[in-house]
Amino acid sequence: MNYPSAIPQSAIQNPQPVHRSLGEGGSSDPQGLLYLADRYLEHLRVHNYSPRTLEAHGKAIKYFRAFCQEFGITQARQVTRAVILRYQSYLFHYHKTKGGSLAITTQQHMLGHVIRFFSWLTRESLVLYNPASDLELPRKEFRLPRIIFSAAEAEAVMNVPDVSTPMGVRDRAILEALYSTGIRRMELVNLNREHVDFHRQLLRIEQGKGKKDRYAPIGERALRWVEKYMVEVRPRLCASLNEPALWLSHEGQRLNFNQIGKLVHNLIAAADLGKNGGCHVFRHTFATVLLEAGCNIRLIQEMLGHANLESTQIYTHVSVKALQEAHRKYHPATVPAGGTTAGRPARMPSVAASAAVASEA
Numbered sequence: 001m002n003y004p005s006a007i008p009q010s011a012i013q014n015p016q017p018v019h020r021s022l023g024e025g026g027s028s029d030p031q032g033l034l035y036l037a038d039r040y041l042e043h044l045r046v047h048n049y050s051p052r053t054l055e056a057h058g059k060a061i062k063y064f065r066a067f068c069q070e071f072g073i074t075q076a077r078q079v080t081r082a083v084i085l086r087y088q089s090y091l092f093h094y095h096k097t098k099g100g101s102l103a104i105t106t107q108q109h110m111l112g113h114v115i116r117f118f119s120w121l122t123r124e125s126l127v128l129y130n131p132a133s134d135l136e137l138p139r140k141e142f143r144l145p146r147i148i149f150s151a152a153e154a155e156a157v158m159n160v161p162d163v164s165t166p167m168g169v170r171d172r173a174i175l176e177a178l179y180s181t182g183i184r185r186m187e188l189v190n191l192n193r194e195h196v197d198f199h200r201q202l203l204r205i206e207q208g209k210g211k212k213d214r215y216a217p218i219g220e221r222a223l224r225w226v227e228k229y230m231v232e233v234r235p236r237l238c239a240s241l242n243e244p245a246l247w248l249s250h251e252g253q254r255l256n257f258n259q260i261g262k263l264v265h266n267l268i269a270a271a272d273l274g275k276n277g278g279c280h281v282f283r284h285t286f287a288t289v290l291l292e293a294g295c296n297i298r299l300i301q302e303m304l305g306h307a308n309l310e311s312t313q314i315y316t317h318v319s320v321k322a323l324q325e326a327h328r329k330y331h332p333a334t335v336p337a338g339g340t341t342a343g344r345p346a347r348m349p350s351v352a353a354s355a356a357v358a359s360e361a
Helices: 009-013 033-046 051-069 081-093 104-123 151-158 166-181 185-189 220-237 257-270 279-292 297-304 309-318 321-330 351-360
Strands: 202-205 214-217
Touching: 033 051, 033 104, 051 081, 051 104, 081 104, 151 166, 151 279, 166 185, 166 220, 166 257, 166 279, 185 257, 185 279, 214 297, 257 279, 279 297, 297 309
Parallel strands: none
Antiparallel strands: 202 214
């Protein structure tokens, strides 16, 4: 199938509006997609949506405008149901520069933002009808986290930073905070000094996902590393006494979202576990180890800051310890400890032995 070769990939990656200031579809055209997109984003801003939500909406609508411009569509009233359906098909067949298709969740998000944009246009009577109404989105996939650390693997990552150096102490404190609390990367980035409650052993998460505040318990060991960083390292890095940020770069500035992500990714790679990942791996690990230890799933939901229990219940599928125990106990092919069953080896064959059997075959 050669569709959607009519739309250059560069148009989606770096879309350039055809009309930016004057004429049909430009920023001064009240029916132009560019003009209306700006109005829509201002509407979201006034209604207290977070900067990251605004960024996601803006980017999705920008991609949709780039698609429309390839067909000479620059005004909202020119967008029909057929255009929306063709855009959905384009997203499905789109291939990224490094290979691979767009994830189903990415397609859902990009289409969802377009649907909400046209719903707003309809409510404001800026278009006669909603061409995206009742659009059937791709079916949601149920996927488990691909990478989760065991307790031993998590400890191996903890031991990577050289704690004899100031940066090593900072990095160890960051890893400990992630592992002990399961907070999101952006929540870690946004932490300030006053958000650490040493007496109550809590982190105050202000305006987390969904613009919600919550408290996250933090373990004593992690708290000691955070305290060591704040007492011994942070004052050396701080460029200003008024700097509120908890995590600072060597230049004395708040570590940003990308810096934290790259830092944690590199530390995990340095542990040489044969696993890649970043901050979210510790979030998955945090939830899984608590669940396997018998923690109530609703308490885990509160600690993770999930709005719905459904988001937390995915870890009941990740935690397979109980399943393994049941399988060993009840499956008839299970080998008794220290013994054999008829026709079955007492231990698993080695990888080398398996390879030898395969080569003979």
